[in-house]
Amino acid sequence: xxxxxxxxxxxxxxxxxxxxxxxxxxxxxxxxxxxxxxxxxxxxxxxxxxxxxxxxxxxxxxxxxxxxxxxxxxxxxxxxxxxxxxxxxxxxxxxxxxxxxxxxxxxxxxxxxxxxxxxxxxxxxxxxxxxxxxxxxxxxxxxxxxxxxxxxxxxxxxxxxxxxxxxxxxxxxxxxxxxxxxxxxxxxxxxxxxxxx
Amino acid sequence: xxxxxxxxxxxxxxxxxxxxxxxxxxxxxxxxxxxxxxxxxxxxxxxxxxxxxxxxxxxxxxxxxxxxxxxxxxxxxxxxxxxxxxxxxxxxxxxxxxxxxxxxxxxxxxxxxxxxxxxxxxxxxxxxxxxxxxxxxxxxxxxxxxxxxxxxxxxxxxxxxxxxxxxxxxxxxxxxxxxxxxxxxxxxxxxxxxxxx
DNA sequence: ATTCGTTGCTAACACGTGTTAGTTGTTTTA
DNA sequence: TAAAACAACTAACACGTGTTAGCAACGAAT
Numbered sequence: 001x002x003x004x005x006x007x008x009x010x011x012x013x014x015x016x017x018x019x020x021x022x023x024x025x026x027x028x029x030x031x032x033x034x035x036x037x038x039x040x041x042x043x044x045x046x047x048x049x050x051x052x053x054x055x056x057x058x059x060x061x062x063x064x065x066x067x068x069x070x071x072x073x074x075x076x077x078x079x080x081x082x083x084x085x086x087x088x089x090x091x092x093x094x095x096x097x098x099x100x101x102x103x104x105x106x107x108x109x110x111x112x113x114x115x116x117x118x119x120x121x122x123x124x125x126x127x128x129x130x131x132x133x134x135x136x137x138x139x140x141x142x143x144x145x146x147x148x149x150x151x152x153x154x155x156x157x158x159x160x161x162x163x164x165x166x167x168x169x170x171x172x173x174x175x176x177x178x179x180x181x182x183x184x185x186x187x188x189x190x191x192x193x194x195x196x197x
Numbered sequence: 198x199x200x201x202x203x204x205x206x207x208x209x210x211x212x213x214x215x216x217x218x219x220x221x222x223x224x225x226x227x228x229x230x231x232x233x234x235x236x237x238x239x240x241x242x243x244x245x246x247x248x249x250x251x252x253x254x255x256x257x258x259x260x261x262x263x264x265x266x267x268x269x270x271x272x273x274x275x276x277x278x279x280x281x282x283x284x285x286x287x288x289x290x291x292x293x294x295x296x297x298x299x300x301x302x303x304x305x306x307x308x309x310x311x312x313x314x315x316x317x318x319x320x321x322x323x324x325x326x327x328x329x330x331x332x333x334x335x336x337x338x339x340x341x342x343x344x345x346x347x348x349x350x351x352x353x354x355x356x357x358x359x360x361x362x363x364x365x366x367x368x369x370x371x372x373x374x375x376x377x378x379x380x381x382x383x384x385x386x387x388x389x390x391x392x393x394x
Numbered sequence: 395a396t397t398c399g400t401t402g403c404t405a406a407c408a409c410g411t412g413t414t415a416g417t418t419g420t421t422t423t424a
Numbered sequence: 425t426a427a428a429a430c431a432a433c434t435a436a437c438a439c440g441t442g443t444t445a446g447c448a449a450c451g452a453a454t
Contacts, residue, residue, distance in 0.1 A: 193388075
């Protein structure tokens with residue numbers, strides 16, 4: 001009987017969730033089967049249920065752990081005594097780094113949350129909506145201060161968040177530029193598009 | 198027996214493909230069942246097979262019809278005697294309008310192509326790769342002419358294409374700005390981020 | 395060494411899936 | 425109006441799905 005290997009401070013459930021992220025990213029939530037996941041973990045499908053409640057629970061865990069990281073970060077940034085452009089830049093850099101370093105989870109949270117079931121679904125959508133409003137509020141502040149061009153703030157948010165999710169393509173491309181170069185390029189283009197002359 | 202209603206120049210197959218796009222966008226390709234589709238069309242599931250070969254065929258049709266539209270457009274734009282920034286702007290405006298006016302199809306082609314089966318899959322990925330290279334080449338030209346900032350062209354392409362796919366959120370938002378305003382805002386930010394001073 | 399909780403296994407169920415066969419009804423054509 | 429083509433139906437199949445029940449093996453603690 002081959003047990004799931006664990007290291008210090010990493011529960012078997014964590015192992016499963018991590019593998020699930022990889023699989024969900026690769027095939028999509030619906031197309032990834034529990035038998036696929038079991039194989040990736042090195043165990044029979046039924047054995048997974050000693051550690052998790054359901055397939056959907058895996059999606060909850062992934063979606064909300066990602067969402068919480070972003071919420072904490074925006075809390076932090078809002079409180080800092082810096083100007084709007086700096087806030088936007090900091091938030092963008094955080095998004096970029098999350099997408100680079102926690103690719104699978106962030107991607108899954110971004111693309112597969114549709115398959116959450118209520119009440120988690122409404123909950124997640126709510127958090128998302130609120131997060132974007134707070135992001136937009138930072139931009140609107142910058143517009144009032146004339147730091148930022150007169151643009152529609154929600155549209156700007158939408159552009160930036162989706163642009164960053166494009167890092168997916170970077171991960172899969174064969175001729176990658178370095179992560180640092182990627183970050184700087186993205187900041188140049190995105191922040192460059194906001195600044196008022 | 199309730200037949201599928203058709204108008205002039207619209208085959209029953211077209212009706213099915215169009216409804217499929219809506220459904221695939223809403224639920225994802227895997228999660229949308231042929232019985233769902235049948236209900237949307239107003240017919241029994243088995244009846245669909247008088248008009249189509251398989252569920253996957255629907256995905257082919259959608260993905261490649263979208264891909265072809267973009268390929269034609271870039272052919273056209275490459276041939277025009279205008280500068281690089283103008284070419285980028287034209288291409289972006291086309292993408293934006295496609296995403297606004299053919300939302301369902303474009304979205305499905307963008308997000309669900311993973312579920313294509315070979316040889317269609319490799320084919321589609323190839324077309325996509327080539328398209329992006331051609332887009333990047335336009336930008337690289339602009340950099341050489343000093344019209345465009347010194348940035349990594351593939352990264353710029355990736356940002357723009359993904360930013361545009363964010364129009365998805367616009368479609369679903371309750372307080373939409375007008376389509377025209379959306380287009381202008383996107384162009385302002387995205388092209389603004391490219392221009393060299 | 396025995397006990398006990400944990401973690402794995404096999405087997406199976408109930409259900410939803412895409413799709414086919416065969417038939418009946420409806421249009422279009424001759 | 426009869427024949428041919430089309431498009432709908434019912435029934436069913438084979439298969440993959442998430443999940444549960446019941447049991448066996450393992451590791452840690454007494």
